[in-house]
Amino acid sequence: MPEVDTRGMAILGRARVITHLARPGIEAIFSRHGLDTREFDVLSTLLRSGSPYQLRPTELFNSLMLTSGGLTGILARLERAKLIERPKDLADGRSSPVRLSKKGIDLIRSAFKEDMAHEARLIGCLTDEEQRTLSALLGKLTKALEEPESGRKI
Structure with missing residues (x-):
């Protein structure tokens, strides 16, 4: 069907294949650290928040x-593993903040470093300039998909 524009399929299909091929290696790293993807995401989000590595559940x-x-289930597992702490907030008794424990900080730093080294190897076939260009283009596409009111019909 030459009259059908398939450029979207070409780009989004490749993105799906890349994700499919990359996930097993990334998930194996998380597994070696005793984590699943969602637990890694929670711990790395807390780490990115900066000292004291604490956020509210919301x-x-x-x-x-x-x-x-x-999220409640993930936090319960991470607390049982002593990777996070839930100190009582005397100012707001409705919600206890979530904070990385010392054990959690050490674990997520190690897992994050290993994951980033692995992901750098995955994109190593691209030059530095190609990596910057691809990242910028994917960022532009992501922003457009997140903001449908930007004028594009999605």
Whole structure:
């Protein structure tokens, strides 16, 4: 069907294949550290928040695209593993903040470094300039998809 524009399929299909091929190696890294993808995401979000590596559950929920029930289960597992702490907030008794424990900081730093080294190897076939260009283009596409009111019909 030469009259059909297939450029979207070419780009989005490749993105799907890349994700499919990259995930097993990345998930193996998480597994070696005793984590699954969602647990890694929670811990790395807390790490990125900076010292004291603490956020409210609502802040985590909003940044991770999880259901509140899903986040509750993840936080319970991470707390049982002593990777996070839930100190009582005397100013707001309704919600306890989520904070990385010392054990959690050490674990996520190690897992993050290993993951980033692995991902750097995955994109190593691209020059530095190609990596910057691809990242910029994917960022532009992501922004357009996140903001449908930008004028594009999605």
